[in-house]
Amino acid sequence: MLKVEQLNVSLQRKQILFDIDFSITPGTFISVLGPNGAGKSTFLKALSGDIDSAKKSVTIEGKLLQEYSSKELANLRSVMPQSIQLDFPFLVSEIIEMSLVNNIPHQARAKYVEQALEVFDVCHLKDRNYLTLSGGEQQRVQLARVIAQITINKDDSPRYLFLDECTASLDLAHQHQVFEVVSSIVKEKNIAVISVLHDLNLASQYSDELVLMQEGRIINQGTVAEVLTEQQVSSVYGYPVKVIQHPKGWPMIIPA
Amino acid sequence: MRLFHSPMLGLFIISLLLIILSLYSLTIGAIPITGLDVIYSLIGQQQDFQTALVVNEIRLPRLILGIIVGAGLAVAGAAMQGLFRNPLADPGLVGVSSGAALAAVIVIVLGAGFLSQYVIFWGYFALPIAAFAGGGFVTWLIYKIATKNGRTDVGLMLLTGIAIGAIAGAATGLLTYFATDSELRSLTFWSMGSIASASWQDISISAGPILISVIVLPFFARALNAFLMGEEVSSHMGFNVKQLKVIVIVLTALAVGAAVSVSGMIGFVGLVAPHLVRILLGPDHRWLLPGSAILGAILVLGSDMVARTILSPAELPIGIVMSALGGPFFLWLLIQRRSRVGF
Numbered sequence: 001m002l003k004v005e006q007l008n009v010s011l012q013r014k015q016i017l018f019d020i021d022f023s024i025t026p027g028t029f030i031s032v033l034g035p036n037g038a039g040k041s042t043f044l045k046a047l048s049g050d051i052d053s054a055k056k057s058v059t060i061e062g063k064l065l066q067e068y069s070s071k072e073l074a075n076l077r078s079v080m081p082q083s084i085q086l087d088f089p090f091l092v093s094e095i096i097e098m099s100l101v102n103n104i105p106h107q108a109r110a111k112y113v114e115q116a117l118e119v120f121d122v123c124h125l126k127d128r129n130y131l132t133l134s135g136g137e138q139q140r141v142q143l144a145r146v147i148a149q150i151t152i153n154k155d156d157s158p159r160y161l162f163l164d165e166c167t168a169s170l171d172l173a174h175q176h177q178v179f180e181v182v183s184s185i186v187k188e189k190n191i192a193v194i195s196v197l198h199d200l201n202l203a204s205q206y207s208d209e210l211v212l213m214q215e216g217r218i219i220n221q222g223t224v225a226e227v228l229t230e231q232q233v234s235s236v237y238g239y240p241v242k243v244i245q246h247p248k249g250w251p252m253i254i255p256a
Numbered sequence: 257m258r259l260f261h262s263p264m265l266g267l268f269i270i271s272l273l274l275i276i277l278s279l280y281s282l283t284i285g286a287i288p289i290t291g292l293d294v295i296y297s298l299i300g301q302q303q304d305f306q307t308a309l310v311v312n313e314i315r316l317p318r319l320i321l322g323i324i325v326g327a328g329l330a331v332a333g334a335a336m337q338g339l340f341r342n343p344l345a346d347p348g349l350v351g352v353s354s355g356a357a358l359a360a361v362i363v364i365v366l367g368a369g370f371l372s373q374y375v376i377f378w379g380y381f382a383l384p385i386a387a388f389a390g391g392g393f394v395t396w397l398i399y400k401i402a403t404k405n406g407r408t409d410v411g412l413m414l415l416t417g418i419a420i421g422a423i424a425g426a427a428t429g430l431l432t433y434f435a436t437d438s439e440l441r442s443l444t445f446w447s448m449g450s451i452a453s454a455s456w457q458d459i460s461i462s463a464g465p466i467l468i469s470v471i472v473l474p475f476f477a478r479a480l481n482a483f484l485m486g487e488e489v490s491s492h493m494g495f496n497v498k499q500l501k502v503i504v505i506v507l508t509a510l511a512v513g514a515a516v517s518v519s520g521m522i523g524f525v526g527l528v529a530p531h532l533v534r535i536l537l538g539p540d541h542r543w544l545l546p547g548s549a550i551l552g553a554i555l556v557l558g559s560d561m562v563a564r565t566i567l568s569p570a571e572l573p574i575g576i577v578m579s580a581l582g583g584p585f586f587l588w589l590l591i592q593r594r595s596r597v598g599f
Binding site: 048050070071073074075077078079081084085086087088089090091094098099101149 | 341342343478481482484485486488489491492493494495496534538539540
């Protein structure tokens with residue numbers, strides 16, 4: 001379990017997060033929602049160990065983040081940032097191999113790369129120059145790398161996956177492909193996913209729970225139906241919305 | 257895209273090229289010496305005293321110094337491009353060499369008076385230590401100015417280099433008024449770059465620091481690879497980012513400082529060599545760093561051969577030859593980047 005109590009985070013003397021209480025157990029997919037500037041990305045950074053001061057309050061399996069070495073953390077959690085800027089002509093297979101935290105023999109590497117790329121159906125890109133890929137292809141390769149880091153050649157102990165707006169540059173079909181893959185991994189591999197999202201309907205369809213943030217505080221945390229109410233969403237986003245039912249059951253947010 | 261699919265084969269071939277070029281470079285110069293005579297001289301079996309002297313005391317130190325300086329500058333360039341996550345970083349372009357040279361010039365001009373205690377204390381290591389400090393300070397400064405949230409702004413990086421170049425130029429200009437005649441001659445040497453007066457003492461000063469950089473940096477190759485995707489990404493992958501940055505800054509300053517203190521400012525080696533190696537072997541630092549060292553040595557050696565033969569018996573400073581080669585190469589790189597999205 002990843003857990004934090006009474007987390008306060010200030011960056012450059014400005015307080016960004018206030019009194020955050022949060023916990024997640026593996027096997028759960030939690031999306032973090034909220035308007036721009038609500039502190040979602042900072043929240044994610046605090047939990048994933050990017051903010052030094054927060055490492056003193058966030059625990060994974062009861063142990064503070066600062067008590068883990070960076071290598072131990074890398075085996076335990078991986079992070080997909082909003083965008084990755086790379087200016088050097090690596091091959092896709094080389095990008096994937098970078099996610100190997102522990103050394104493995106040379107022959108096993110090719111298999112590792114195959115397994116990683118298979119998840120997103122991008123094995124055919126293996127020998128391509130990363131810089132020549134489309135934005136969507138680059139994003140899927142990076143996701144494959146991030147997921148490989150905590151899933152391939154690992155035992156079944158709990159692991160954590162952080163996604164920050166990771167489908168922003170993907171088209172409709174690929175957005176859904178990504179979240180289908182992620183939500184199936186959550187169930188099969190004893191993994192917890194914490195995902196910052198702007199698209200409320202994607203969050204509604206794939207999440208087990210939602211966290212709604214406003215001005216650095218968690219306003220509400222609960223099941224999709226509990227959080228996505230007309231009154232709450234309208235007031236947090238400052239924009240009138242209606243909630244309707246998708247034919248398959250989950251709530252959908254549309255402008256009122 | 258890549259010339260060699262097996263990096264080992266690529267490294268082997270450019271090493272072979274370096275060896276052949278080295279032997280050839282010993283045969284050319286003001287007095288032509290045959291390959292056979294060169295080999296006799298090297299193994300101490302040369303009957304003709306003068307030939308042995310030219311080979312062992314003039315050409316050999318120059319050859320070895322060229323290899324050391326080229327390897328040092330190129331490895332520093334490759335590592336800096338990793339640190340700045342940008343293939344346009346070069347110790348010369350971003351002002352690290354200027355900083356190192358300025359520090360060295362200060363020691364030369366003020367060494368007799370104001371800094372005499374320092375010079376007496378460090379002996380002939382006074383220069384390389386000053387150059388190391390100057391280069392290290394500039395690298396650190398540029399990193400602080402041009403990098404924000406783990407991202408380096410190329411424009412800021414290059415402009416900071418221009419500013420530092422201007423400051424160093426002004427300071428050097430000022431110092432020329434205090435310089436004696438012989439000091440002035442060595443100031444010119446600093447600004448142009450030359451290995452013409454190479455001595456075994458130059459080699460003994462610069463070989464150590466450069467060898468350390470060339471050998472130690474490849475141990476951080478995987479960390480540098482990950483670093484190219486960003487500070488946070490590489491720390492998520494389990495690499496110690498803070499440690500890496502300190503190590504790269506210290507080792508590049510060490511290599512550049514040592515190179516500058518014995519050969520002045522030879523520009524563009526750190527830009528051209530890593531680029532060529534990426535075309536040959538790809539961008540993986542495990543091969544890029546050793547490959548750049550070898551190719552940097554080839555570049556300096558080749559330029560030096562041009563420098564000493566093109567106007568024979570007169571000599572050009574090697575810095576001029578390197579700039580004539582590197583300037584157009586840099587322009588070509590800029591034009592290439594223009595056509596790419598995400599300039």
